[in-house]
Amino acid sequence: MAKLLLFGYGNPGRGDDALGPELIERIARLHLADVECQNDMQLQVEHVTDLAACKQVLFIDADMKCAEPFEFSGIGAEKNDSYTSHAMNPSALLHAYSRVYGKDAPPAFLLRIRGYDFGLGDALSDQASANLEAATRLAVELCASANLPIWREYLVNA
């Protein structure tokens, strides 16, 4: 069982929506021990099966509203209305996990990277690319110390 799952989501064909998958690609190329990298266009309920195989998870997404260059936060299970759309948010996925497996999901965190332009066929915007650099540095640090107390220190300092 990999200790840490990094799960990026977003559409690589839609400008800054590619931030999550792009960061995942970068981390995957490092071939870090005990780190599993996954990405998908959007979160769906079947991704609970990915969570089942890890001890700690970091979701990575583009966000139009978060602070620059990124926001790092802890998240918990929450039954919310994101189910009514065609994609789920991470908290809803954690809630679904508890319904499917009858136990709490692994400790989860969310790294939101600030994006600006989500146009079809666009490349990453310059600003988003700069934010990605900063977010990648944080993600590498997190992967190097994948335990809860240390990650919580990052929350305090974020």
Added chain:
Amino acid sequence: MDQNATSPSGKDQSPNLRRVAIDPISRVEGHGKITLMLDAENHIHEARLHIVEFRGFEKFIQGRPYWEVPFFVQRLCGICPVSHQLAAAKAVDQLVGVEQLTPTAYKLRRLLHFGQTLQSHALHFFHLSSPDLLFGFGSDPAQRNIVGVLDKYPELALKGVKLRKFGQQIIAAISGKRIHGTATVPGGMNKALTIAEREILLTDINDILAWCQDAVALNEQIHTAHPEHQGYATIHSNFLSMTGSGGELELYHGGLRARSADGTKIFDQFDYRGYQSVIREEVRPWSYMKFPYLIELGKQQGWYRVGPLARVNNCDFIATPLAEAARKRFREFGHGGFVHDTLAYHWARMIEALHCAESIDELLHDPDITGTGLVTELGDKRSVGIGVIEAPRGTLFHHYQIDEQGLIAKANLIVSTTSNNQAMNESVRSVANEYLDGHEITEGLLNHLEVAVRAYDPCLSCATHALGKMPLQVELLDADGALLDRLTKGGNGMIERTA
């Protein structure tokens, strides 16, 4: 009111019409907007489903080398990227002069397509539509979702999760990764399926078959036991689909078959490379989407439906035994004729899911599937390639023209949702006439309209999902265009009345 708007038939609208706008639709793939045109007596005169579709994409790929196209077009959709890849790959095969793939490449593509269709159908029924069907269209929205199903029907919901996961495992095994894999190359495939990968996929196949049978039985029970479902959003239409050379259900490669509402064949085993001689696309000023129609029947009568309902109605048989038995029960329900019930799309969709599971089982036991002859010899280059497959949502056309350098000079895509465009408008009109009282937009009305649209499993494009970008807005305007009422549903599901 938009004074420049015209009706689907192109006629000017009456000045006494009132417009109700619902924007966008939730729980379909992407975003859309519904405009209901009311007359002075508050009857629905016309329904318009606005969809931001793929027109920009056709322009976007111009100038790209043809060999890149199967990978670019995957980015059209977060749910069925494989369908676009395969349709484009078939077109590219023609561009490089390939008439026939190697047995292994052909079967790998079919396996990929069955995996894609299975996971897409599972997503639609278990995640998007089962809440409506199990809890009722007017039930509490807080319960009417996949987690509500997990709470009340945990065993069923878990089957849905695992079915979708299984389909994605097939895609990942063949494509190398879960999304945006690189399975196809001109004239074949670029990765063999290993014996170890095949064995892993076979591990759960008996469960997959059993769950698909259960899903068919559940949908059959729901539809036949609820007379109110049978007339809901129901319209009588022509049907278009591919069929195999023997008239069997065929999702990857076959000839086009069109039949009128009473079953009369309009054309059959038609070579799809000549589609422009039987299908024309009408442009209407109020929509990005075109309105395809069968030329022989004309604009007014020639619109048609595609997708599971069309395919299961249109075929003469299904080549896998369990799905064929299910199809026969479906036809018995229609007394041997077509089943036109719009909500029967769900039933037909699960029959196809069962067919996919059976076909996957068959292919995984075929020795060719782990072969290594992946690419056939390329022939003389051609300037035009047209690939057609039956995507989960219906017949999908990819048409490319290249220049002397191999760059895309022109592209035309007819996606399944475009073919169902007029049919969805008609279904929306049918439901709105029954549930809109003309005075207030209610959440109940909104959901009833969505149930009708969702039956078609429309792909409204996009797949972008950035946080905070999923509002749902309903507007009611009077005959003079003044705002009477507006409901806004935020990305967090909160509903706010702002007028």
